[in-house]
Amino acid sequence: MAKVNISLDAELVVEAMVLAGIGSPQDAIEAVVRDYIARGHRTEARTELKDQQLRELDVKPQEPQG
Secondary structure, eight states, X not given: OOXXXXXXXXXXXXXXXXXXXXXXXXXXXXXXXXXXXXXXXXXXHHHHHHHHHHHHHHHSOOOOOO
């Protein structure tokens, strides 16, 4: 796997380490990024499911009104 080196504010990294309960700066930032990505995927899955349900409702013929 390719690696990327970046510079981050030390206070930001320490905060991530404390919140994640991880002692290594590298591991803490990786955990935060992985969590962020996983949340994005879960959100996409939920909205996709909701969109699919709405599409199914739109496809069904509506009964005459009035």
